[in-house]
Amino acid sequence: MKERKKAPLALPGDKLAVSEEFLPGMHTYDASGLIRALRAGSVVRDMKNMEISVQPAAEPELFRVDDWVTGQVEGSQANSANVHIFFLNGKPTYKDFSGMLSLRSLSGGGRGARRTTPVKPGDIVRCRVFSLVNGIIHLTxxxxxxxxxxxxxxxxxxxxLKGNAxxxxxxxxxNVEERKLARDFGTTPIEP
Ligand SMILES: [Zn+2]
Structure with a gap:
């Protein structure tokens, strides 16, 4: 059995330990000898392996596969984007959650594939939860x-404003921009 001790919640950037004491585990990083949290969540100290990690703040009992969430895109990479979640199934969430939006199926492919921009940081997006593997809220x-x-x-x-699909x-x-739009884009107020 693993010796595990739980500590309070950490926010991204919080100092968790010094690297002489612990190795950086999941969702942490080593910044000049200080291990910091990469995500919000609870701090887990694995005393056997002397590893400190962050268990993301997603509560499995709160989110379920097939739920929908609405939030704001915070950062995007080629195949994924971080979404700060504000609404779950149309109701506000009062805690800080973030999900990982998969863009793999949307980022081109096919003949003469042109690089498309499904989402950009700052966009408000409505997403479907398709997996909760590893405590991460995976969105599509x-x-x-x-x-x-x-x-x-x-x-x-x-x-x-909406130009076409x-x-x-x-x-x-x-200015003309491209996105993967929800069918009701442009409705005011926004339907979360
Ligand atoms: Zn403009």
Whole structure:
């Protein structure tokens, strides 16, 4: 049996230990000798392996596969984006949760695949929970009701308006942007 001791919640960036004491485990990083939290969650000290890690704050009993969530894109990589979750099944969440939006199926593929931009940081997105493996809330927008529900112009910051199924336009500056839109994009107020 593993010797495990639970400690209070950590927020991203919190100092957890010094690297002389512990090895950085899951969801932590070593920053010049200090082990810090990469995500919000509870701190787990594995005294046998002298490893400190963070168990993400997602509570399995709160989120279920097939739930839908609405939140804001915080950062995006080629195949995934972090989403700060504000609503679960249309109701506000009062704690800090983040999910990982998979973009693999949306980022092109096929002949003459052009790189598309399904989401951008700052967008409000509605997503489906498709997996809770490893305590991570895995999200997808690969269905008509899921996707971006509100977005701001990358040039001037105004609200973008719907152009067609995948294009958004800015009335203010004429900028045209591309997203994977939810069917009801542009509805006000936003339907979480
Ligand atoms: Zn604009």
């Amino acid at each position: 927008i690969d269905e008509p009701d899921m996707g971006v529900v509100a977005a701001l112009c990358g040039s001037c910051g105004r609200h973008l 995948t294009k958004l336009k800015c009335d203010e500056c004429g």
